[in-house]
Amino acid sequence: MTPPLLDDDAAIAAAESLRPVIAAGAAARDRDRILPRAELDALSQSGLLGITVPARFGGRPVATATVARVVATLARGDASVAQIPQSHLTFLDALRRTGTDLQQKRWFGEALSGRRFANAQSERGTPTVGIDHTSFVPRSDGSYRLNGRKYYCTGALLAHWLVVRGVVGDHRASDAQRRKVLAYLPVDTPGIVVEDDWDGLGQRTTASGTVVLSDVDVPADALIPYSAIFTEASTYGARAQLVHAAIDVGIARAAIDAARTAVAGARPPVDAGVETADRDPLLLQQFGDLEITVRSAEALLVEAGRAIDRAEDPRAEGPGTTDPEVAAAASIAVAAAKVVATRAALDTTASLFDAGGTRSAAASSGTDRLWRDARTHTLHDPSRWKVQHVGRYALTGAHPPRHGLV
Structure with missing residues (x-):
């Protein structure tokens, strides 16, 4: 079908x-x-x-x-x-x-x-996450031999295609001699092994694992340029970050949903002087503030998406050329959305325990699942640096940095 x-x-x-x-x-x-x-x-x-x-x-x-x-x-x-x-x-x-x-x-x-399509990007033991030791060594017939080890490969266990990031040639070469590429490979290509070893405290079922690449034969037409994406202003990073922000917004809204159910079965504190927990004035204040935060995150998410489309029409035949000023404005809009989405996800999932009361501490309640998901996912590209970029842009007009960490 x-x-x-x-x-x-x-x-x-x-x-x-x-x-x-x-x-x-x-x-x-x-x-x-x-x-x-x-x-x-x-x-x-x-x-x-x-x-x-x-x-x-x-x-x-x-x-x-x-x-x-x-x-x-x-x-x-x-x-x-x-x-x-x-x-x-x-x-x-x-x-x-x-x-x-x-x-x-x-x-x-x-x-x-x-x-x-799933990713095989991140490596361990490198000075920064933007450095790849995974290498595509050219062969005389135009193909490549691929070797490397990738971690946190989201979706790889249940993917049809694996997209591997690496460098052509020896990773120890100078920056001028290095060029990064992406290889689009069937996940069952000989030499590719996906290990089911993800042990995160949250996001436990993302089908993630370590990808081991051992002398993989890669045809030339499986590679596309990657470094070239970042030579000019574009919305590539903004689009990727917007999806991360959207995940956090969804977690926050799910926590509000769960709080409504939890409070219905909770007992109010004695000091509240009310018959049911959903009439506790302090809890109402707490979740009123949280609902406002979540609504703000949802609105900023949509506005950031529109800012990206103002910079570069996704319905166009190709990416075209993006004006640096408009691209920067889109990136800042996404940064703002991501900061508020992070706050919304962490605050609502932590406060979910307050809505459920003591019984929410029971492992059998499952109250911790959303918090664990939020705590794990919000570690992607920490939002504290987004605040810095927004501040510099607001006061000086400085553009946020461009890099391949998406």
Whole structure:
């Protein structure tokens, strides 16, 4: 069955329909670390994995704000499931920017058919997360030999395609001699092993693991340029970060949902002098402030998506040239959204315990799942640096830095 093509309204409706499906078993999957196979198959069949494919390759690209709303809706159901298409969407954007027509036709077609792309980016033991030791060594026939080890490879265990970041040649060469690339490889390519070893305290069912790459044969047409994405101003990083912010917004909204259920079964403190916990004036004040924060995050998420589209129309045939000033404004809008989304996710999930009272401390209550998901996911690209970038932009107009940490 071919997944449907979705316009903006249909994409949001599809996400809303999928949300209860992925929410239904989220607590049990987290408790027993059961990977969301059926839920991801439902996502593949929904058409949501193709909502950014350009029209000339058969897609019907939606607005970036719609993409953000879709991801937030999925995260409201299960943040682990919502985390998996983050890399998928990001690497389709990379393909749109630097892939050849033949490469785009091939892999956009895969996305439209519901096939999932996962990442193999991060490494351990390097001075910064932007440094890769994974290498593509050229061969005389034009192909490459790939070796390396990647960690935190979200979605890799249940992916169809693995996108590997590395450098062409020897990673010890000078910066001038190094060029980064992305390789789009079937996950069952000989020499690729995905280890089921993710042990995070949260986001436990993101199908993540370590990817070991041992003498993998890589055809030349599997590679696209990566370093080139960052030579000029663009919205690439902003788009990737917007999806991360959307996941946090979804977690925050899920915590508000859970608080409503928790408070209904809680006893009020004696000092409150009320019959039910939902009449405790201090709790009402606390959650009134939290609801305002979550609504602010939701609004900033949409505004950031619109800012990206003002910088670069996602419905255009290609990425085109982005004005540096407009691109910077979009990045700052995303930074602001991410800061507030982080605060909303952490504050609401921590306060969920207050809504449930003492009984929420029981492991069997599952109250901690959303907090663990929020605490784990918000460690992606810490928001404290986003505040610095926003402050410099506000006072001096300085553009935020461009780098490949998405």
